[in-house]
Amino acid sequence: MNTSEALKRIAGRMQKSLKETKVLYTHCIGVMNDHLVERNHFNIPRLGTFGSVERKERQAYNPHFKKKMLIPRKVSVFFKPSRALKEEIK
């Protein structure tokens, strides 16, 4: 399923036009991204928790260069599915 298909379904469920849904979608994603950039985490009921954490710098072996490399720190996004979702898909 891709975005346009999902938006069509949401629009159908909400009984709103596709255009309105798209606008809502962009704002929703924008807010979520802002929070992720701020390293906040938030929960969406019956879906899961989104958040971002910082990974420390570490040493790793690069098999291509056959060398140990120092991987710099970075921020990664995590998603933890909620219990309800886990049960549903099991």
Next chain:
Amino acid sequence: MHEKISFKRLIEDISARGGVSQNVSRLFVREMAAVIREGLLEDGVVQLSGLGIFRLKNVGERSGRDPGTGRAITIPAHRKVYFKPEKRLRELINKQYAHLKPLPLEPVPETNTEADAFNRFLNDSFVDGAIEAKVETDKAPLISREADEQKSSPKREVKYAPAIVHKDPAAEGSGEKKTPPPQEESHSRKGLYATVFVILLLIFVYMNYRPEEDGTRAEEPTTSALTSQAGIETAAVNEKKQEAEPTLKTPPVSQPAPEAQSVAKRSARSHLTRHGESLWRLARHYYDNGYLWPLLYEANHDKIENPDFLVKGLTLTIPALEGSFKKPTEADREMLALGHLRAYKAYRQRNHDEALDHLRVAHNYAPELVNSYADEIDSRDGLVLSNIP
């Protein structure tokens, strides 16, 4: 920063940004979650632009332990949701660390300086050199007060291995008046460098000189032949090419059979072509430079129909080169110019693009010579040639 955002606040933010009621945005987020669940159950994949991709993955059955009781249990096969944020989002989040790149971790080098590495090399190969240096330092000024240092300094000289040199700073830490020894060391090192350099130079000169000597011996007759030939050729420069060619060919006829070529490559005067050979390859073989192939073509043009295709079983004459590719003599230049002119004609007949290049090169080597053949040059090409400064 780093705080938990409640669902309520998320809804507030969305409605504030979108200018819609909180009811609408709450409904929207709930429906979105529901649609994601649906999509996952239907397709197993939900891709949302701006956020990322949710994917279902199958996890096989495996054995584990109950963390509470410690008993071995089998975890049944199940499905798991994975979420991968899209690239744009990852980059957006990592903006502050964008300048950081993975760096190779170099192992700490055993030797810190080039000098140390050089000393190790010395220790391995030129032991006598090291001993000489040691003797020198032993003879160095002996003043009563420096006696202690003298004791230490010869020791240092013996230890040329860098591993020990590295230990030295620790030893130096105990004594305060250890500044002079490094200077002496550097002096002796300089001497060592000089001797080793001279030895290497001698070896280099010797190695280079030997083959040259052989070469000159072998080439002596040919060069003398060539000088006379060159004389003839310069006289024939302004005349037609057909007159110049026989003079080129005359000396090689009397040369030894092709069997001799394996013995002395350079002095070979003729060559029996074999399968897979080309003029370029032969030029590279005999002159160390493939770009000189027009020389061979010029000398053997009556045998070679197509310069790009060498028939096997031909006995080619190999004209000698007086100078080198970079520093051709006047005779070489003329020969090369003639060769390139001939290549030009051959390629022009076949309507080959390289023709013009050869004409240019020929013009480069001997402009007057090319001008004297102006009537054989295609009018279009002549126009190009006239534009060359």
